[in-house]
Amino acid sequence: MQGGIRVNGLQHQFKQGGIQRKRRSGSVGRYLAKNYRLYLMLLPGVAFFIVFKYVPMWGVLISFQNYQPFLGFGGSDWVGLKHFDRFFSEPAFWTLFRNTFLLAVYNLIFFFPLPIVLALMLNEIRLQAYKRVIQTIIYIPHFVSWVVVVGIAYLFFTTEGGLVNEWLASVGLEKISFLLSADWFRTFITGQVIWKDTGWGTIIFLAALAGVDPQLYEAAKMDGANRLRQLWHITLPAVRSTIVILLILRLGHFLDTGFEQIFLNMNAMNREVAEVFDTYVYSVGIQSGQFSYSTAVGLFKSVVGLVLVVAANRLAKRFGEEGVY
Structure with missing residues (x-):
């Protein structure tokens, strides 16, 4: 009986956790649907930082290369x-x-x-x-x-x-x-x-x-x-x-x-x-x-x-x- 009770209890907890996750995902989806205009306004700023701040970070790799513009990143020799x-x-x-x-x-x-x-x-x-x-x-x-x-x-x-x-x-x-x-x-x-x-x-x-x-x-x-x-x-x-x-x-x-x-x-x-x-x-x-x-x-x-x-x-x-x- 104790084993059965324990199993049933675990099943109940799993079911409750699944329901809570579904509720959380549903609430997040409703929140995004309700406030999508705010996130659309945020997109230009995010795009700016991605394009002009994060993507150029890859350029620091050439400090470890003998970089040649015509050879590019892949063709330039690494010099440590x-x-x-x-x-x-x-x-x-x-x-x-x-x-x-x-x-x-x-x-x-x-x-x-x-x-x-x-x-x-x-x-x-x-x-x-x-x-x-x-x-x-x-x-x-x-x-x-x-x-x-x-x-x-x-x-x-x-x-x-x-x-x-x-x-x-x-x-x-x-x-x-x-x-x-x-x-x-x-x-x-x-x-x-x-x-x-x-x-x-x-x-x-x-x-x-x-x-x-x-x-x-x-x-x-x-x-x-x-x-x-x-x-x-x-x-x-x-x-x-x-x-x-x-x-x-x-x-x-x-x-x-x-x-x-x-x-x-x-x-x-x-x-x-x-x-x-x-x-x-x-x-x-x-x-x-x-x-x-x-x-x-x-x-x-x-x-x-x-x-x-x-x-x-x-x-x-x-x-x-x-x-x-």
């Missing part, structure tokens, strides 16, 4: 880590690494905190019309191309008729060659990034601040907390997780200093501090046709970014944050 050995043994490697690393550190220290500070300042503005005007003004530079940004910088800082140098001359000071000076290059690049993208970076933080419960501020006021106390104990903790996640994602692009901006600002006088991995890949890959070697350089950058993301994510979780995965 030859191009990586060459890259790490190049005299220019440490120069490229130093220039790229310093520009990345400049952006991380001086640019990354500014959208947070700007979002906190905008959040304190109570006159909505004035707030929207300021937001529009600081957002506009993001939509200006780097060619235009560099052109504007040229008009302001050139020694021949530039507004800044003309003002220096008018007050009796010597003109400064901002555009040709290697000492000013990193400051110049960081300043352009700050002017162009600081306003746009505030959008995410303002969205996070919009989710803060106003009752928390009311309770803090009743407890006698001033604006600074409210900022420290309510506002900043509300955006802390957002700051951590964006910092982790930022580290994934730590060595991506931006090819177009650097290339447009680089000249013969500042090349020693301006040559970075992105411009080096362009010069050896596009101009010299060394596709495998330049791909190896790009893969090195990607691996460094991956390592930084994984390390930063683990560190964030150790301190109690969610991280990105």
Whole structure:
């Protein structure tokens, strides 16, 4: 009897599991049929990432080949880590690494905190019309191309008729060659990034601040907390997780200093501090046709970014944050 009961019980469980799976599959089908328009809207974005992000990943294989365009992937000879050995043994490697690393550190220290500070300042503005005007003004530079940004910088800082140098001359000071000076290059690049993208970076933080419960501020006021106390104990903790996640994602692009901006600002006088991995890949890959070697350089950058993301994510979780995965 016990065996029969056990068998019958197992059969009952199998039947119940089959019914539940059918119900789940039916509910999923009804959900998809009901919300198919949303998934149709999602298709262009998914197709974009598949075609332009995931499919090109196969191109990293040529970093392990002596790639010849006419022979293709299948006909080119495999050379293993030859191009990586060459890259790490190049005299220019440490120069490229130093220039790229310093520009990345400049952006991380001086640019990354500014959208947070700007979002906190905008959040304190109570006159909505004035707030929207300021937001529009600081957002506009993001939509200006780097060619235009560099052109504007040229008009302001050139020694021949530039507004800044003309003002220096008018007050009796010597003109400064901002555009040709290697000492000013990193400051110049960081300043352009700050002017162009600081306003746009505030959008995410303002969205996070919009989710803060106003009752928390009311309770803090009743407890006698001033604006600074409210900022420290309510506002900043509300955006802390957002700051951590964006910092982790930022580290994934730590060595991506931006090819177009650097290339447009680089000249013969500042090349020693301006040559970075992105411009080096362009010069050896596009101009010299060394596709495998330049791909190896790009893969090195990607691996460094991956390592930084994984390390930063683990560190964030150790301190109690969610991280990105």
